[in-house]
Amino acid sequence: MPSKKAPLTPKQPLHELPKTPTGITGLDEITMGGLPKGRPTLVCGSAGCGKTLMSLEFIVRGAQEFNEPGVFIAFEEKANELATNVASLGFDLNDLQQKKKIKIDYIHVDRAEIEETGEYDLEGLFIRLNYAIDSIGAKRVVLDTIENLFSGLTNQAILRAELRRLFQWLKDKGVTAIITGERGENTLTRQGLEEYVSDCVILLDHRIINQISTRRLRIVKYRGTTHGTNEYPFLIDEDGISVLPVTSLKLEKPVSSDRFSSGIPALDKMLSKGGFFRGSSILVSGTAGTGKTSIAASFCNEACLRGEKCLFFAFEESPAQIIRNMHSIGMDLQNHVDNGLLQFYASRPTLYGLEMHLVAIHKAIKKLKPKVVILDPITNLITVGSVSEVKSMLVRLIDFLQDEQITVMFTALSLNTVVNEQTDEGVSSLVDAWLLIRDIELNGERNRGLYIMKSRGMKHSNQVREFLISDEGLDLIDVYLGPEGILTGSAREAQMLLEETGQVLHTHAIGVKDSELLRRRKILESKIEGLKSEFESTEAELNKSYIEEAIKKEVMQQNREKLTSLRGKEVDTINSKNKKNKK
């Protein structure tokens, strides 16, 4: 063994690009950790797409969450204007400034005030920046929007050379910087800043499709690291910016074989072991007025009764309306709301774009952490997107929910066409269980028939049940399968009545026949009796003649004997005569 060999050291991890987390929800996931540490990042986009806010949030979150002080150099807005603008997001810039966590420096460039003669450089800017950075020990710097320099100074050659020097200087300084830039005609930024900032470029976009605006974010490039390449929608609300890495490419979700009740006992019976799987997705589809919302409400009522948190996204009715309506079928949702178990989240689909809805749904779910989520109805979302968009949104939503082990129930309005039925928003292939409620129109009335179209991983009834909504709640009853086919509603009632009548008549008829039989029997019996007595009388008569004859014989015998005794000799003669005659 060669003893010279150095002892084995653990393998050095490959040197990866160090990153600075932004603290902006979702952005760090897309960038796989944040912005490149110690390098400038370009954030560009058209007016009003959130550049300033994003960069400011980068500074504020850095100061609040990562203890990295930051300098915000504003070329557009004054410090107090900025502070007012972001106060609604809960960022107290003045307080942070006083605590020396951040420094906001407003650089005013006014062409009218400035006369240019001869050579100059931007050392003044460098000095100010340097001073600001050093005064609070800043790790983060934002220049918003440095392009304003171009409108204030005319000597482009100097400006460009100085910008190049500035970005290099920022790198040397080791601060993580965001430079914002206005979107240009054919370039990412109007002044071609992307030439100077080449490590990471984030493009913000504010698009209006069908009168609905959606903000999107895309990482155009990010040197030296992998990153999400798609366009991600983002939302600006009271908590700042949230970006949603909405597409998960993996299908590695935990599954649960726990089951729980749907709130309708008869429906649970249709499923082999009494309910749906936890974490599964259930689609309830049906035409208008078939009770989809009622099923969803009952599902959520049951969850709340079990003590599980439930989030109800209503895209059609207001929460108050749902609570009132469900009260009429014996569900007290208000109680659950008061207990904090049930939360409604109502918004009009047209409030914002589809992706925005998804972001909002994500946020609401992350906040409440419910066990059960209801979306009622998903079909309304069609108004803000095409079928394929809705589908892709739902895929991502189901993805997310399954990851979190949240059971979700969608309701979908299906139109009265046969073609549509199998492909409700195209989500039927995504969901684990699909209940279909159908109008069965017969004899001038409509009734509801409920089918389980599919239920993955469990035996389930293949029969149509009649779905009843009554004051007591929801119930399913077996439909009547008669010689004339499936009967529901009053036809079923009528048929059942008819059968009952038949039964009574039948019993009656049998009674009549029985008594007839009895009568016949009686008649026959009496006939038999008559014949018997007739026979007896005949017999008696016959007996009588026998006796008479016997008596006659006896009498004659007696007479003869009397005569014989009277005649004496004659008798012998007679006897002899008789003997002769006999011979």
Add this chain to the structure above:
Amino acid sequence: MSKAYELRLYVAGKTAKSVTALNNLKKYCEEHLKGQYSIEVIDLLVKPQLAEGDQILAIPTLVKKVPEPVRKIIGDLSNEEKVLVGLDIRAKNIV
């Protein structure tokens, strides 16, 4: 001291441009404003905190505080015409 012209020249160290600018400025002032001006040279390398007050970006920058309006002239002041116009010593339309 109350001079008609209060001028401030912001520089960053003794760079060639700064020196040129200061020399040019002194020359123009001697020619046109003899006795009625004061020049204050501020080296931002020494006092960086002063850059914010006058919104200094470029170096060198000449700021005319008095008389109003405040004007800034950036560069090495090599173009006499522009400097004089900028300092409102000469009206713009006169060439």
